Amino acid sequence: MRAPGFWVGSGGIAPLLLTPLSAIYAGATARRMARRGWQAPVPVICCGNATAGGAGKTTVALDIGRRLANRGIAAHFLLRGYGGSLKGPLRVDPDAHDSTQVGDEALLLAETRPTWISGDRGAGAQAAVAAGAQAIVMDDGLQNPTLEKDLSLLVIDGGFGFGNGRVIPAGPLREPVAAAAARSGAAVLIGKDETGALSQLPPGLPVLRAKLVAGPEAAMLAGQPVFAFCGIANPQKFFATLQEAGAVLAGREAFADHYPYDEGDLKELLAQAETLRAVAVTTKKDFVRIPAQFRSRVTVVTVSLAWEEPAAVESLLDPLAAKVPIPA
Known part of the structure; x- marks a missing residue:
């Protein structure tokens, strides 16, 4: 799922309207x-x-x-x-x-x-x-x-x-x-x-x-155009990590957290990477959700603390x- 936009910031009427339900949720968690x-x-x-x-x-x-x-x-x-x-x-x-x-x-x-x-x-x-x-x-x-x-x-x-x-x-x-x-x-x-x-x-x-910090494989992408895609809670974090490692972000695509990629998704994503003449890259967490027949065409960039x-x-x-x- 994608988080609702009003979950960030403090404005809007939606959070106020939903506050009674929040109290019920918090109470149930506490019990x-x-x-x-x-x-x-x-x-x-x-x-x-x-x-x-x-x-x-x-x-x-x-x-x-x-x-x-x-x-x-x-x-x-x-x-x-x-x-x-x-x-x-x-x-x-x-x-x-x-x-x-x-x-x-x-x-x-x-x-x-x-x-x-x-x-x-x-x-x-x-x-x-x-x-x-x-x-x-x-x-x-x-x-x-x-x-x-x-x-x-x-x-x-x-x-x-x-x-x-x-x-x-x-x-x-x-x-x-x-x-x-x-x-x-x-x-x-x-x-x-x-x-x-x-x-x-x-x-x-x-x-x-x-x-x-990006894993050692990111060093090989320094100076290269990459097309990054991921379905994690904070996609911008991954994109920023690539840029900090020196990769040139030619394109990007963000999906919902835990997104279940199918064959059509990968064909489209790899086509975008080819058009941009960029290396298709994703996270290790996304890689395990990619159909096996496409994994050899996607580069994984790991991260550590x-x-x-x-x-x-x-x-x-x-x-x-x-x-x-x-x-x-």
């Missing part, structure tokens, strides 16, 4: 979150956010998973599997599953370490622990009460912030910012705080700052690493 979930015998780290749509949660989860692996900890990823038809608990197999079954984020995570999808995160965590997980990294799930978290990171897109600051459907918030922040051990700001989002956080909440203070991230993980069960 749901008051329940206790399953307490895993291993550390659980949740990379969540307060808004609907992407904020960079998967990128943060990948980074945390890598840091745990560097400590010799067998971390497993856990997520809902948004956009997929399978409900789980299920371990994702990139060779057997596709994005229509498990969602695009699950496939990205499963390329690096064991990944589970489950609408009931508690049940998914139990399956992961039974399979040998020494820690669980959740991609999303801050508003899911079925699993207790040892550390929750409130991920914020610096360019979008909290939108108009209202709860669904009047705005993009899944719950009030204060409620999400109260359950978080730190906030992660990706990019510059262009909307003043940090001013809405409680004063004592630690803030970790990071920026997205560059932390302003990497040591601050590691210090958050230190006490959790100490809780990892030692194998018998």
Whole structure:
């Protein structure tokens, strides 16, 4: 879906008219979150956010998973599997599953370490622990009460912030910012705080700052014309990353988040790239949703996080690493 235009900014009559429904939504979320979930015998780290749509949660989860692996900890990823038809608990197999079954984020995570999808995160965590997980990294799930978290990171897109600051459907918030922040051990700001989002956080909440940087494959595109397309929550973030890497943006096409590309889409997109004499490029998340027969004609540009203070991230993980069960 595409977010309604009135979710950004503070004007318009629509948010005011929808405010009563927002109160109902927020109340239901608060009641749901008051329940206790399953307490895993291993550390659980949740990379969540307060808004609907992407904020960079998967990128943060990948980074945390890598840091745990560097400590010799067998971390497993856990997520809902948004956009997929399978409900789980299920371990994702990139060779057997596709994005229509498990969602695009699950496939990205499963390329690096064991990944589970489950609408009931508690049940998914139990399956992961039974399979040998020494820690669980959740991609999303801050508003899911079925699993207790040892550390929750409130991920914020610096360019979008909290939108108009209202709860669904009047705005993009899944719950009030204060409620999400109260359950978080730190906030992660990706990019510059262009909307003043940090001013809405409680004063004592630690803030970790990071920026997205293009992967090594982007260096090969420096100075070249590219035709960029993507179906992610914030397409402009991807386009800006390409330009910062030195690529010449000859054309661009933005689709709704998690857009399911079909054969017709790719024929049209590749035709546009050919007309512009440009390289067709997209994100890794989009790549797994492209029909297989077209993938050889599309270049993937990956992104990773560059932390302003990497040591601050590691210090958050230190006490959790100490809780990892030692194998018998």
